[in-house]
Amino acid sequence: MEYVIEMNNITKIFGNFKALDDVTFKVRRGEVHALLGENGAGKSTLMSILFGLYQAEKGSIKIKDNPVKINNPNDASNLKIGMVHQHFKLVHNFTVLESIILGRETVNMGILKKDDARKKVIDLSERYKLRIDPDAYISDITVGMQQRVEILKMLYSDSEILIFDEPTAVLTPQEIEELMKIMKELVKEGKSIVFISHKLNEIKEVADRCTVLRKGKYIGTVDVKTTSKEQMSEMMVGRKINFNIDKKDIITGQAFLEVKNLTIKSKNSKRNMVNNVSFAVKGGEILCIAGIDGNGQSELVYGITGLIPINEGQVLLKGKDITKESVRKKSMDGMSHIPEDRHKHGLILDFDLKQNAVLQTYFQPRFQKNGFIKFNAVTEYAKKLIKQYDIRSPRDEDSIVRNMSGGNQQKLIVARELDKDPDIVIAVQPTRGLDIGATEYIHKQLIAQRDQGKAVLLVSLELDEVMDVSDRILVIYEGEIVGDLDPKKITVEELGLYMAGSKRSDKYES
């Protein structure tokens, strides 16, 4: 029995689109097998077929040499296939123990036998070195711990094939390291792991073999140890990717954006979401705010851009106090905002491309006359952006934005925001969910802004992005700035300590 999973010649068609085209995927017993590909390469679709959510048009699946038909997740579960989803599925007001046994409760005459379950859970957690507190509530534990709960849940139901769907996206470097250890431990115990990711560092560290998909096609399976990151990324993208971002030396100009003692109170609790934050972004500088999600970076940006009211403090744009200005005034004064959630804030999904292109400028004389929109001018402008920023869509300027791919939606926002020729660009996770090609493109655009002497405030959760793109890093933890760091002089591990709140720069000692 060489392979635990054999998916042979899988083809899956949605409408007229081949999501998977003759893909073969084989996992050996006791290995970590990485599944690598850009967004839309078909990774999720392939795993959805394995998990019984979709049925393939062509191809066959063998589990432990037995041909099987997986019609729904229950079948998958019976075949001992378990999946940790990217977004955890946990009940927040349940304890860890209750969450783990949910769906597989052992009962005696309708009454839960929690003691047996507790014993089994504790045994499992010791065996696989998954530290948990069975009586803590899900809402109180860290994301890393929640993920361990999810893993235990799979183990509790005796899964032997574990699928991890981009498990590291939400973790700190320390937590990622721990997860890697756990995965190695699981494999040692005879489990097989499918590790879906597009982060080459992690694959390099933990995986034994790696299957690469590109646009629904099977590109190849390689041995991770003997293959370089560059080779793998070339397989994934289909061309060479430049990992080193070229940057000119920092030209320090005047402070374009200054934030002074900014405080934003939480609506629900007494805690301040943003607590007395001060910093300045200078011309020719990319200042990055790093931190784990939920530490006040979103609120900070909403406060600066005017989307939520601020309780105390000042925001200055090129020395001018704009704290109380309207969103539109700020935008006209030279502030651009690439929002965190492009569907919620950045775009009107049911509008077409050209109407989204003028979302903040439609009232300017070049696009309207006496209250009537000059559609010709709008169309011309949209065409210009499409050409200049290489935005691809089914029907060019008439495409409904909802039908565009995530990368091109983001490109449209970036195009719109940068074309305003702003003094300061506030970009919040501008590459979230984007593939390598689009990420590279957006980084280049941000750096071009900087090279023109403009200021960029980048908020990011991706450590690679933080380290590569920024000129200076501020770390935010629980609404406070805890570190002012130079990316050239700091390691990722050290940055992680700041982000987790276990280290502070002297200047920010409280």
Add this chain to the structure above:
Amino acid sequence: MRAKLLQYEGFTSFLSSLMAIAAGLLVGLIILLVSNSEDAFPAFVMILKGGFEDGSRGMAQVLYFAIPIIMTGLSVGFAFKTGLFNIGASGQFTLGAFVAIYIGIKWTFVPEQIHWLVALLGAMVAGAFWGSGPGILKAFFNVNEVITSIMMNYIGMYLVNMSIVKTVYDSLKNQTKPVLKSAILPKAGMDKLFNTSNVSIGIFIVIIAVIVIYIILQKTTFGYELKACGSNKEASRYAGINEKRSIILSMVIAGALSGLGGGLLYLSGSGKYIHVLDVLAPEGFSGISVALLGMSHPIGIFLSGLFIAHLEVGGFNIQLYNFVPEVIDMIISVIIYCGAFALLFKQIISRLISKPVDDTDKKNIDGSVPIMYSGADNTFVEDEAEDKTEQGEDKK
């Protein structure tokens, strides 16, 4: 090519509406067959003929029925385009009707030539005022406009009943007094054309309203702002659009449209009076049907209003065969019900004729970006995956 595609999209919308109508009529036929199989077919033909049954008088009757429901339909549809569900059309309509009648009777100081115009304007202002309430509550306190506008319907209805009794009451017939001749809409020869007194320039005012609303929504920055707020409030705020102002103005305009509808109906000089009864004006609710069937598009609303009025005239006529006119209400309900499946119909239709369109699409796919498999699709896959797993777990 693009123009063709646009036509094609409108075409599928139109086809799916037709499918809904066919389904509704089929159900109507079944009801007729069940209640009296002998006369069912002649009655059904009569429904189909509707306003054509009675020559020009029938047509006039269709227009008469259509005018108020097109206006309330525009009101509901306009609010809907801007993300608001205006169930308060009934109250706004009633307020408009009352103010029109009040001005039509009491404001004798207005020059006779423009008396009707002043009365209509009064109706619009009254409707706008009544619509503004839910708008203000929604904008400043985030109170759901559905609830407030329903309540405003009742408040409006009782307020109007009370005011009628105090001001323009005909206690003998328990209704409003007739308006002065100068306040009745000019006929402009329409009565001679249709050979009946039911018609007036009202239909032209409706057409003007349809065009104005169409232009506001499609051509102006104001309409752009309203639609942006309706489609995505957060993104509008991000874009610096004053979403509070947009919500209030949207409700004010919707209210004015309904109010104008009330004015047009009660000033048409057809012997229609407001009865002092504790019943909400049905025109307001018909407006919802009209807007749904017309897919909230001004021109669609105009056509669907005419169509529903046509059916109503037919429903009136089938009483000849001893059928009750309520059959029509059932047919209309089924049509609306199927209209809710319009998306489904749309998908079926576009799948049936999809191939040529995809060829045009392929031209734009230059091989590097798989467009069909967009980011949105990706999340959809994930979401569905989540749902299914949850179901799977539940079953166990």
